[in-house]
Amino acid sequence: MDDVATKITDILKKHMKEPRDDISPDTALTDLKIESLDLAMIVFDIEDGFGIEIPYNANEDVEDFKTVGSVVERVKSLIAAKGASAAKA
């Protein structure tokens, strides 16, 4: 796993009641027993840690948050978008 994936995995573990070490990109967030309140705290930590904003609404099922890998991809694209807009400015 790369740096972004490792950092995100660490954040996930921090919010899991029973942290486990077999988290891979294919792991579904539902398998980690992460509930809506946990997800809000995870998103907060990710935003804080990467200096990005993740648009999401707890009332909707978000495709980007189905698996650990999809979260990592979403964060990477937001980091890239932020870098691009910073480069333009």
Added chain:
Amino acid sequence: MAKQKSGRRVVVTGLGAVTPIGTTVAEFWDGLKAGKSGVSEIEGFPREDLKILIAAQIKNFDHKARLKHFKRDRIISLADRYSWFAAVAADEAVRMSGLEMPIADPYRSACIIGSGAGGLVTFETAYRDLFIEKKKATHPLTLLRIIGSSAAAHVGIEFGVKGPTFATCSACSTASHAIGLARDYIRDGMVDVAIAGASESVINYGTMKAWQALHVLSPEGCFPFAKKRNGTVLAEGAGILVLESYEHAKDRGATILAELSGFGMASDSQDMVKPTVEGPSVAMRNALDDAGIGPGDIDYLNAHGTATADNDINETKAIKAVFNSHAEKLAISSTKSMHGHPLGAGGGIEAVACIKAMLHGWVPPTIGLDEPGEGCDLDYIPNVGRDKKVTYAMSNSFAFGGLNAVLVFGPPPV
């Protein structure tokens, strides 16, 4: 002998206290016995330009250790400090009661835990983050920490309470209103068991500035009824009771600590800060009438006794108006001299002090009372507590806005 009022009798079977002079009922009682003061220099946040530098804070409170056995409420340790105090005090009270929670029919239990200000410290932290640190977002739990019903909800979740669950809010009378309402619900047959009281934790920079601006805080200490008194001292903590119908307690063979015999309320409806004699007097009379006893039956009165110029002289006048000649024989003390003024939690902590006084036959003192103030000429049990049989005890709570609530505790029914 008490005249039997209509409705079911309500008894106290559990006590819980988190205070600056002890964070369990036993420690709190030891603190009262020793005449310990919980007032010290403010710690835990930058004092910057504060002029009042003392408070009765609870220091070294290990919430994780005290809450680690919580099973149903998974996020209590992430809640606001005021909810921690409530949860710890409720936990102690429930254990003491010996109740198996949830009770068989969880809809027959209530959880009424008030707070004057809810998660005020969280508020300040969140606003500092937003306005000063320019953070993009508040912590996701900010809202849940702030809401003034969060302590009631957390405790209700942990103990599986499915009946009436909410918070009361009446500044310094909050706990007494919560306990009184819970008593009424049991008396009227709506529920059989209630966890009731209040919790408060507001000591931070903004709160100190707000109180400082009102010019009612003492820079030196909390000296109720004393000539040297020059204001109150902010405190924090929680005081919570487990109440049950007498039948419910008797049927399960519970140890009954006291009867909650009387509850009286009255509002001054006059001024936000200047109290009347009438409002507190009517509240005390209502509580006595409700208990079916006369003024001469009260052996100990735990005064509101905030050590402000207005309260102590006004409360003394109100006591004289209600108790007449018995006022001079009445043992009165303000335990705020020791645990400070825990605002909404006051009535809960002081209810615990009253019931312990009844159980142990010892009345706590008003410490720091070297010379009484003008117009403060009753027996405030100066500096040293004393042995005294207490059959009935009264607890006064009078709040800003003129919101008065009075509780009367009596012996277990026989």
